[in-house]
Amino acid sequence: MSLAVQWLNNTRAVLGTIEQTQQDNIRQAALVMADSIAAGRWVHTFGCGHATIPVEEMYPRIGGFVGFHPIIELPLTFFTHITGEMGIHQFLFLERAEGYGVELMKGYNFDARDTMWIFSHTGINAVNIDVALESKKRGMKVVVCGSAAEAKGKVTRHSCGKTIFELADVVVDTCVPAVDASVPLKNHFDKIAPLSTMAFVTTVWMTIATVAEILADRGVQLHIHPSHNVPGDTTARERLDAALAEYKRRVTQL
Numbered sequence: 001m002s003l004a005v006q007w008l009n010n011t012r013a014v015l016g017t018i019e020q021t022q023q024d025n026i027r028q029a030a031l032v033m034a035d036s037i038a039a040g041r042w043v044h045t046f047g048c049g050h051a052t053i054p055v056e057e058m059y060p061r062i063g064g065f066v067g068f069h070p071i072i073e074l075p076l077t078f079f080t081h082i083t084g085e086m087g088i089h090q091f092l093f094l095e096r097a098e099g100y101g102v103e104l105m106k107g108y109n110f111d112a113r114d115t116m117w118i119f120s121h122t123g124i125n126a127v128n129i130d131v132a133l134e135s136k137k138r139g140m141k142v143v144v145c146g147s148a149a150e151a152k153g154k155v156t157r158h159s160c161g162k163t164i165f166e167l168a169d170v171v172v173d174t175c176v177p178a179v180d181a182s183v184p185l186k187n188h189f190d191k192i193a194p195l196s197t198m199a200f201v202t203t204v205w206m207t208i209a210t211v212a213e214i215l216a217d218r219g220v221q222l223h224i225h226p227s228h229n230v231p232g233d234t235t236a237r238e239r240l241d242a243a244l245a246e247y248k249r250r251v252t253q254l
Helices: 003-021 023-038 049-058 088-095 100-105 126-137 196-217 236-251
Strands: 043-047 068-071 115-119 141-146 170-173 181-183 192-194
Touching: 003 181, 003 192, 003 196, 023 043, 023 115, 023 141, 023 170, 023 196, 043 049, 043 126, 049 068, 049 115, 049 196, 088 126, 100 126, 115 126, 126 141, 141 196
Parallel strands: 043 068, 043 115, 115 141, 141 170
Antiparallel strands: 181 192
16 A cells, blocks of 8 residues: 555544544534624634644635634744744744743733634643633633644643643544654654644534534624635625625724
């Protein structure tokens, strides 16, 4: 079996486990988020490292809708220089630096009706835990998505003594092994081909689809980001402008 097919099989196994075990948790998370959006407030989304990928995936995105506010802290995500300015070494230091998340939270106006949705594969790094603790201080519900079962027994890097999964109101487990990389390579110690990004994005759209379903059943009108690349759709730009106008109206709260 080729390594490519091994990775595909590993991915299918993780997605199947999510389907079998996480639908109740996803619905619990979606109910919390639906309440925030229906109240005219926000689901704030945060991650660092490659856990910013699910944040960037959900909005602005074709098929996404207004209500999800991405918090992207550049030094925690833009490390593609690898070395030099904003490189890997600095990133690894910052994500473990207790107090950085506290300062990050000072840049926004939050409301107790908001939800904070945090993505963290390991659940042990200080910046994510800072954000979770500060969110709870402000009365927000905290939803965490990551490899929760695999985090049991891990030692947190935060002085609170807890992992982010222990602080969450709702946890959605990505069901990914702790090591993340999934395919062994001959003559090498480390595996290749990680799984966490696929699991993150899968749980994102399962959750958002459930939020949309809940809100539509309540009669709430969603401001959906449409495709504006389909020939013959003469109102796509108009609908896009309307969605962005609603986002702009809401974001002035922050």
